[in-house]
Amino acid sequence: MNPMMLAARAGLARGVVEVRHTLTNFQDLWNYLFPNLIFLCVMFFMRGASVPGTDFSLGARNLPSLLGGGVAFGAMVTMMMTLTIEREDGTLLRAKAIPHGMVGYLIGKVIQVAGMTAVSSVILVVPGVFLVDGLAPAGPVTWLTLAGVVLLGLVACLPIGAVLGSLFDNPRNVGVIMLPIMGLVGTSGIFYPINGFPVWLQWIGQVFPIYWLGLGTRSALLPDELAAVEIGGSWRHLETFAVLGAWAVVGLLVAPMVLRRMARRESGSSVAARKEKAMQRTT
Template identity: 40%
Template sequence: MDRGRRRAGQPVARPVAGGLGAAPAVRRARAGAADHPAHLGGELPEPSEREGGGVNARTIRAGLRRGGVEYRQFLRSPKDVGVGLIGTVGIFLALAISQRGSDWPGTDTPKASIMAAGFVAFSVFSVAIMGLPMTIAADREEGALLRVRSLPGGTRAYTIGRVASALGQILTYVALMLAAALLFTETRLPETAGDWFTLVWVLVLGTLAVLPLGIALGSLMPGPRTAANLLSVPMMVLMIISGVMIPISVMPEPVQWVAQAFPLYWQGLGLRSALLPDTMLAAEIGQDWRTLETAAVLGAWAIAGMVLAPWLLRRVTRKESGSRLEARQRARAAQASY
């Protein structure tokens, strides 16, 4: 009998903290590889696609359960939380305190308040564009993607779990950043319902714009070290040119055009429109908050990412095999020996 296919009524392995049904998944993959001569290299078809499955309630529950476990592990890790506190909140506080009492020329807006809006946007951006790709690349390197593909709906549940965990981290860092800005700078929360609405929709749409991009980037990275090496410098460059620390209007025009091609600038602009007074418009491009353009650009990035990211992740997951995983592990061991 074909052991690579699930019998009718046979229970599906439940997701566990170490991966989606890690031990049963490995056994199932080995059994399937042995019984399918066409897949001797471990190239098994995706069970969810073979059975015509989709995103159902069980898949969503499994993904959310996995995401909840990973987020709790993140909160219990002093290293993970500390990196965010020092790397984002700490840098913001150091810069903000050094600029305390100084307004941006031509406005009555404190420089620290300008940076507060920018660093809130950067908190979202850094989790999605650095943290999420490194996590997915680590899962690929350790064989987690090979395990999840042996489960019906495993890839979809994995994606939901990773997104849920990243959302939890984003909420944590945004809350910490806003708390730091309110306590140590002259930043104030929105005063009108319209500004509150702007704050919420910019955060939501900005998150939707970058999370799929992070999944796509993670799908392309062979390992977490490679992801860190390739993504850290471009992310820092975008941080500098996108108005996180100083208004983009002081940049050369070609740099302004480059910055406006990416979602970080637009989310920062939207947050400034919610958190800062209109006198700050004197330092913005065109002296306008450009709300419609903000929604359009962030929406375009979100749609493009939602189309590209699932396709890339499925493609990479299909190509995962035991032989490829073993080859990567041998290469990693060889590098570590030098």
């Protein structure tokens, strides 16, 4: 078999194993449950609030928004953290030493992060639909739209996380970028309709994929009349797929170049130096 195909198959198998491992590890299970429990509590207490200009529950409106925002945040942050940690502990260097090892490594990371995001989404959505009323999944078109938005959103956001992860060789430094990402989530209409923000903030939110993922998931799961509270008074399906597609294309072009450059700089001495610094910090 082609060596590249063997590496791809190994990466796929590794990704599946790593996702399965997260389901048996207490810390990973807590990371799945804790943020989603917070989101579910927020939606519960928002049941009495209404979307401005309507009598529709703000909690029900936020469920699909949180699904889209969670996909974006999980894809970017999990990929960023994973790359940074495995760069420090030498996993990336070991992958580089194997023929086509980087191909298998990246495929494994994509499968792992996508699988973890899917598990987290299920934990949020399944109890959420029983907690709030008003969701309107109307049939196959709804689910196809939802699947298309989520898959395209993952492809758009995973390369961003990979590029961000390549910028740091110390996991303790990634907090520098966490606050801006959380700020983007907050200003992308995930928790509150974006047209209630200043116009300049609306434009910033629309530049990034987080807003469009939230809009796409809302378009699939909310009644059509809720489109009236969105920018332009519509779900803007064409713009959603266009912006997410643009981010996906740019990411798939830029991320491999950045990661190849990062891998070329990895060596046994650089990994040893990082480990020594880490040991000094703990003593």
